[in-house]
Each structure stands twice: as C-alpha cells, then as structure tokens.
Amino acid sequence: xxxxxxxxxxxxQGARGESGLAESDIVLSFARLLRISLEAQGLRVLLTRQxxxxxxxxxxxxxxxxxxxxxxxxxHVSSTGKPGTARVYSLAQDGGPPVYRGxxxxxxxxxxxDRAQQGYLDLSRKLAELIQIQMAQxxxxxAETPTTAAVRQLxxxxxxxxxxxxxxxxxxxxxxxxxxxxxxxDGVARAVAAFRLVYEAGVK
Amino acid sequence: xxxxLKTTIAILAVLVVFGLITLPSLRQAVQRISATQRTExxxxxxxxxxxxxxPTDVKVKAQMYWLxxxxxxxxxxxxxxxxxxxxxxxxxxxxxxxxxTNAPSTSQRTLPPDALLLAFYLQPDGTGVADFxxxxxxxxxxxxxxxxxxxxxIVRTLGANVNVIRQLKILxxxxxxxxxxxxxxxxxxxxVSPPSAAAAPxxxxxxxxxxxxxxxxxxxxxxRAPLSPTKQVPQ
Numbered sequence: 411x412x413x414x415x416x417x418x419x420x421x422x423q424g425a426r427g428e429s430g431l432a433e434s435d436i437v438l439s440f441a442r443l444l445r446i447s448l449e450a451q452g453l454r455v456l457l458t459r460q461x462x463x464x465x466x467x468x469x470x471x472x473x474x475x476x477x478x479x480x481x482x483x484x485x486h487v488s489s490t491g492k493p494g495t496a497r498v499y500s501l502a503q504d505g506g507p508p509v510y511r512g513x514x515x516x517x518x519x520x521x522x523x524d525r526a527q528q529g530y531l532d533l534s535r536k537l538a539e540l541i542q543i544q545m546a547q548x549x550x551x552x553a554e555t556p557t558t559a560a561v562r563q564l565x566x567x568x569x570x571x572x573x574x575x576x577x578x579x580x581x582x583x584x585x586x587x588x589x590x591x592x593x594x595x596d597g598v599a600r601a602v603a604a605f606r607l608v609y610e611a612g613v614k
Numbered sequence: 615x616x617x618x619l620k621t622t623i624a625i626l627a628v629l630v631v632f633g634l635i636t637l638p639s640l641r642q643a644v645q646r647i648s649a650t651q652r653t654e655x656x657x658x659x660x661x662x663x664x665x666x667x668x669p670t671d672v673k674v675k676a677q678m679y680w681l682x683x684x685x686x687x688x689x690x691x692x693x694x695x696x697x698x699x700x701x702x703x704x705x706x707x708x709x710x711x712x713x714x715t716n717a718p719s720t721s722q723r724t725l726p727p728d729a730l731l732l733a734f735y736l737q738p739d740g741t742g743v744a745d746f747x748x749x750x751x752x753x754x755x756x757x758x759x760x761x762x763x764x765x766x767x768i769v770r771t772l773g774a775n776v777n778v779i780r781q782l783k784i785l786x787x788x789x790x791x792x793x794x795x796x797x798x799x800x801x802x803x804x805x806v807s808p809p810s811a812a813a814a815p816x817x818x819x820x821x822x823x824x825x826x827x828x829x830x831x832x833x834x835x836x837x838r839a840p841l842s843p844t845k846q847v848p849q
Contacts, residue, residue, distance in 0.1 A: 488758065488760065
C-alpha cells in the first residue's frame with residue numbers, strides 16, 4: 411500500500427508563485443498521475459486528500475499509520491531552487507532514545523506518536539535513495555543523493571516515509587511542471603516497486 | 615452606420631484617450647504607495663528593532679552564514695566585522711540582527727528583511743530561545759529547502775560565534791509553532807555545533823546520506839524528541 415500525500419490544500423495553498431501557481435493544486439495533479447503509475451506497478455494507492463481540502467498533519471499520518479506495510483510519500487513544490495529539479499528528503503535522526511524498529515517479530519510495542527518515524531529512518535533513507543537516483547536520471551541538475559531534513563509531515567508517520575520537492579512555483583506557468591509530472595510519476599513508481607521487494611521481505 | 619453606434623464609438627474613443635492620458639500618473643501613484651509601504655516597514659523596524667550595544671562590545675570578525683553566490687542551495691560562511699558583546703545573550707541578539715539586515719546582497723538573504731528578533735533567552739543548560747516576529751514565518755519562502763536554509767543560517771551563525779549555545783528553540787511571536795512556513799518542523803530543538811565544527815565546510819550529519827554535486831545543503835536536526843504533545847500508536 412502506498413499512501414500519497416498531496417501537501418497543503420484548502421485555505422493553505424503552500425508555496426505561491428508570482429504567476430499564481432499554487433503548490434496545493436500542482437501536487438494534487440502530481441498525486442493523481444503518480445497513483446496511475448503506482449497502480450500500473452501492481453501497488454494499491456491511497457490519497458490523503460482527493461480534492462481541495464486540508465487534513466491536518468496528524469490526519470495525513472493517520473491514513474498511513476492505519477495500514478500495515480504502508481509506504482508514505484508526501485509531495486511538495488518549492489518556491490525556490492533550480493526549476494525542473496526534484497529533491498527527496500527523509501527525516502533526520504532526532505537524537506532521542508532509540509525507538510522500536512518497524513520490522514521484526516514484536517507487534518506489541520507502543521511508540522510515541524510524535525516520534526513514530528524514528529523507528530523507520532533506515533527504511534525511509536533507503537526509499538529516498540532509490541527515488542533520488544530516479545530523479546537524478548530524469549531531471550538534470552537534481553542531486554544524486556537524498557537529504558535529511560526536519561520535515562514536519564514525516565515525523566508522525568509509522569512507516570517508511572519520504573518527501574519529494576519539485577522546483578518550483580516560480581516558473582511563469584504550469585507547462586514545465588506539467589511536463590515533469592509523468593516523468594516524475596514513472597521514476598517514483600519504479601523506485602517504489604524496487605523498494606517493495608526490500609520492504610515486504612522485512613515486514614513478513 | 616447608425617447614429618447610436620457612432621455615438622458609442624465616440625464615447626469609447628474618448629475613454630481610451632482618457633485612459634492613455636491618466637495611465638502614467640496612475641502607475642506613479644501605485645509606485646508611490648508601494649514606496650510608502652516600504653518606508654513604513656523600515657520605520658517600524660527602526661522603532662522596534664533597537665540596535666544592541668553593550669559596554670563590552672569589541673569589534674571582531676564574525677562568521678555569518680548566508681546563501682552561497684555560487685550555489686544558492688547551500689550556505690557559505692562570510693566573515694564580517696561586527697561589534698559583539700561578551701555577554702552571550704546580547705552577542706546572540708547582535709548576530710541575529712546582523713543576519714537579518716547585513717546580507718551582502720538581497721539574493722544571499724536567508725531571512726526576510728522585515729523579520730524582527732523580539733527576544734533571545736539563554737537557559738543554563740545551553741538552550742537558546744530565539745523569538746522572532748510573525749514576518750519570519752509569513753515571509754520566508756515556503757518550501758522544505760528554503761525553510762531548512764533559513765534555520766541552518768541561524769543555527770550555524772550562532773554556533774560559529776557563541777560558544778555556550780548547545781541547542782536552539784525557535785518561537786514565532788512567543789508561540790511554539792508546528793512549522794516555519796508549512797514544511798520545516800519547529801516543534802523540537804535544533805542542535806548547535808560549537809565554533810570549531812561550525813567553521814568547517816558545510817556537511818550533513820554523520821549518519822545521513824551525503825548530498826554531493828553542485829548542491830551542498832547542510833542539515834540541521836532537532837536535538838531531541840520534539841516538544842509537541844505525545845500520543846501512543848500501536849505497532
């Protein structure tokens with residue numbers, strides 16, 4: 411199961427370009443296209459929002475945390491950065507005490523909701539690496555390796571989770587972003603399909 | 615052509631000519647209003663952001679972290695001469711004010727020029743608390759990378775010049791907020807590297823994937839579990 415999170419929505423439009431491009435609209439289009447590509451790989455897909463509404467960070471996390479063996483991908487468009495590139499983020503280690511890891515025999519351990527991602531950092535990093543490689547191959551100028559950052563949405567997800575940020579809403583219109591969408595969808599779907607083999611072996 | 619149509623065309627022609635005559639003055643008026651607003655912002659800053667000056671101020675070369683000119687997706691250290699206090703709280707205020715106002719160019723800014731530092735506190739355990747005005751949140755470009763660079767510039771500038779700060783909490787108008795501008799988590803504490811480590815070239819945390827190539831984004835991680843209310847989730 412892949413949970414796709416088109417970030418922002420509703421009154422929160424996210425990044426806004428001078429030409430009127432809104433992050434919340436673009437990521438919803440990206441998510442719809444990515445859903446098709448993922449389903450073509452035989453994966454089931456859930457979206458955290460289907461329309462122009464704005465679930466809370468925790469509601470979005472809840473959608474993923476309610477699934478067993480889910481993968482969470484939150485989609486963003488930046489307001490800065492080199493246009494036409496994509497960057498993948500996983501959450502950084504928070505420096506707190508170790509947390510039960512998401513794969514293994516125990517099913518009774520409770521972990522703090524606000525640190526839910528800490529048990530999945532290695533898997534998230536692996537997923538980020540696989541996606542970033544695809545992005546670097548497809549979008550010239552994209553970094554070859556992913557980055558860690560304190561992305562709020564990722565912190566409460568109890569599953570492998572990454573953020574993908576495409577540059578940017580500063581473009582004069584949607585044309586370039588719309589051209590990126592199917593390429594991005596194909597790359598991400600391939601990376602998730604490759605990750606699935608690693609992940610399912612651990613979950614079983 | 616009917617008489618009514620002729621009249622309509624004549625009226626339209628008069629309106630077009632009138633529009634063309636008044637357009638330049640209208641544009642000038644809009645520009646004047648914009649300039650006035652900017653002046654008001656500057657005036658507000660002059661009133662609210664009083665320069666910090668202490669008896670122990672000594673001019674030193676401070677290491678400031680602004681956007682790199684060669685690679686705008688990363689920070690670079692710039693040495694500028696600043697009068698800095700021996701008191702770590704006053705010194706931190708002086709550094710953060712300089713970080714907001716003294717960027718070498720507008721393209722190298724990491725923080726919005728209208729942001730105000732409302733307060734700075736230092737706890738005995740080395741936890742610094744920087745309280746900024748709403749402008750920091752409202753005017754920082756929205757995005758994971760841009761928000762990360764803004765926080766990194768604060769953390770690394772303090773780390774390079776104030777040796778007693780170990781971690782930093784960022785507040786917006788006295789309140790703990792979820793994110794800086796919709797993406798970066800502000801609920802936790804950011805670890806502050808001591809001067810020797812902060813002066814080194816930008817590098818990610820040891821166990822993080824390394825970002826290579828033209829883009830050298832540095833990474834700042836919350837130093838411990840975020841402070842937001844805790845819930846339990848079954849595994």
